[in-house]
Amino acid sequence: MTAGDVAARAGVSISTVSKALSGKGAVRYETKQRILAAARELNFQTNQVAASLFTGKTNTIGVITSDRFGRLTVPVLLGAIEALAEHEIALVLCDGRGDPIREQYFVDSFLRRRVDGILVTGAGGFSRDSLRPDLPVPVVYAMAWSRDDRDTSVVPDDGEGARTAARHMLSTGREQLVFISGPQRDDASRVRLAATEEVLAGRDLRLVHEPLFGDWTERWGRQAIKQVLLSGVAFDGVICASDQIARGVTEALREADVDVPGAVGVIGFDNWDVMVEASRPPLSTIDMSLHEVGSAAAEALIAAIDTGELEPGIRRIDCQLVPRESTSVA
Numbered sequence: 001m002t003a004g005d006v007a008a009r010a011g012v013s014i015s016t017v018s019k020a021l022s023g024k025g026a027v028r029y030e031t032k033q034r035i036l037a038a039a040r041e042l043n044f045q046t047n048q049v050a051a052s053l054f055t056g057k058t059n060t061i062g063v064i065t066s067d068r069f070g071r072l073t074v075p076v077l078l079g080a081i082e083a084l085a086e087h088e089i090a091l092v093l094c095d096g097r098g099d100p101i102r103e104q105y106f107v108d109s110f111l112r113r114r115v116d117g118i119l120v121t122g123a124g125g126f127s128r129d130s131l132r133p134d135l136p137v138p139v140v141y142a143m144a145w146s147r148d149d150r151d152t153s154v155v156p157d158d159g160e161g162a163r164t165a166a167r168h169m170l171s172t173g174r175e176q177l178v179f180i181s182g183p184q185r186d187d188a189s190r191v192r193l194a195a196t197e198e199v200l201a202g203r204d205l206r207l208v209h210e211p212l213f214g215d216w217t218e219r220w221g222r223q224a225i226k227q228v229l230l231s232g233v234a235f236d237g238v239i240c241a242s243d244q245i246a247r248g249v250t251e252a253l254r255e256a257d258v259d260v261p262g263a264v265g266v267i268g269f270d271n272w273d274v275m276v277e278a279s280r281p282p283l284s285t286i287d288m289s290l291h292e293v294g295s296a297a298a299e300a301l302i303a304a305i306d307t308g309e310l311e312p313g314i315r316r317i318d319c320q321l322v323p324r325e326s327t328s329v330a
Contacts, residue, residue, distance in 0.1 A: 002044075009038035060090045061301060062110030064131075066144065067123035071272065072290060073136050076142050079294025087302055089116070096120075101255065107131055117301045120144070121294075123243040124216075126187050138304035142297035143290075145314050152310040154289035154297040154317065155264055158188055161319030162195035165239055165267050165286050168321055170199070172329050174237035174265050176208045180224045180249065181241035183306050184213035190243045192269065209233050221248020236264055237327075241266035243275035250326060265327040270322075271306065281325035291319050 002020075007014045012031060018238060020027045021040055022034040027035075038044075055093035061084065067073035077093070092113065096103040110118055117137050122128060122144020138152075145153035161215055168178060181189040192212050200206055209228050214220035221240065225248070228235060240246035246268030254261050260266055260281060268276065271287035296317060304310040 005042055006035060006038050009196065012313060020120040051252050056117050057064075057305070058114050059088055060092060060113065060115050061117045061305075062106065062113070062115045062118055063091050063093045063119045063256060064096040064103055064106055065093065065123075067120045067121065072123055072143060073121045075290035076297070079291035079296075080119060080142070080298035081294075082264045083295045084303065085224035085297035087277050089302070091119070098123075098128075103131065105155045107135070111136070113251050116305045117302055119297060122145075124186075124188055127142070138301060138308075138310050139307075140297045140301045140304070140310070142293055148301035152300055152304075152314050153314045154293050154300060155314060156290070156293055157290075157316035157318050158319070159195040160316070161269065161286040161288065162192035162239075162241075163199050164319065164321050165269065166196045166199035166321065168284070169237045169239060169265060169267060170205075172237075172265055172327055173204070173294065174327075175205055175221050176235045177208075177239055178209045178225075178228050178235050179207055179211045179241075180221060180245055181211065181213055181240050182220075182223045182245070182259075189213060189241055196239055208217050208235050216242050216244055218244050218248035218251070222252040223248075225249045225252045226256075229258075238266045239266060240266065242267045243270040243272045243279075243283060243285055247275050247279045248284070250279050250283070267327055271322050276322075277325065279326070281328075284324045284327040285322050287320040289298055289319055293317050 003014050007017045012035060016027060017035055020032045047221045062204050065073045094106040096106060115137060118139045120131065120139060120141045124143065127143045127147050128144045130146045130151050141151060141153040144153060145155050179193055181192060183189060209231060212224040212227065214224060225238065238249050240249055246266050250260050250266050253264055258264055266283065267284045268285040271285045276283040296315065
């Protein structure tokens with residue numbers, strides 16, 4: 001049974017059948033009811049491939065990720081998938097590995113598949129180059145934002161998240177703070193440091209030790225806090241720019257017989273369950289709302305597919321404080 005059979009039974013054109021059954025396009029109420037009745041009589045069910053011939057849409061989007069381990073991309077994609085599923089849109093996932101040539105290969109592949117849009121996800125709080133300006137389908141960036149301000153990006157609000165972490169430490173009575181992060185060249189490190197120093201400056205305070213930059217690893221967290229201990233500086237709180245670093249910090253402090261949280265409070269960033277729950281004590285942290293980032297990015301892409309318009313610039317999603325034992329007070 002085809003749409004042509006339904007059109008013949010209802011006495012209308014095939015394009016009118018498409019509009020009535022897809023819900024896209026103006027059809028008189030009486031005509032739509034006649035078409036629906038004819039479809040029921042003929043036991044006709046719409047076919048996505050056939051529908052795409054009428055609408056010009058395939059109800060698929062291409063996704064390019066540079067997060068090979070999936071720790072950040074998976075929750076972003078889960079949020080995107082939920083939003084896309086409501087619109088019966090499927091996705092095709094490809095691993096770009098941060099390689100521009102590889103990404104362009106996948107872009108060309110997506111266009112041959114006639115995807116309706118492209119979602120680009122990154123491995124963390126980093127800026128990146130735009131895919132290219134001449135694409136015939138809308139593109140939205142999630143996590144890693146495009147350096148082209150004409151593009152649309154959705155990211156966690158790193159700055160406000162770091163300010164929240166600093167305010168939390170101050171609210172527990174800790175004012176002698178240390179900051180430990182990943183590479184200084186990374187946008188996330190610079191943004192989170194600047195936000196932390198801004199909050200301290202508002203209280204006429206400053207970090208008691210120069211900021212420490214290294215890798216996004218537990219090993220670096222252990223090394224960094226040992227440097228602070230050897231310096232002899234007095235401190236009662238450590239703000240870490242990732243949960244991995246924070247877990248390394250708490251382990252090294254415990255090995256040095258420094259009570260956490262009694263003597264020193266520690267807070268991380270990410271809310272990575274493997275890290276925060278396995279840490280002793282469990283880590284306070286900042287949740288980056290990755291599910292919401294993915295959902296918002298998908299909704300922006302869906303809207304652009306429907307209207308042909310994207311709102312340029314960076315949209316920032318609020319992060320959330322998740323307090324646990326590592327910053328508790330007696």
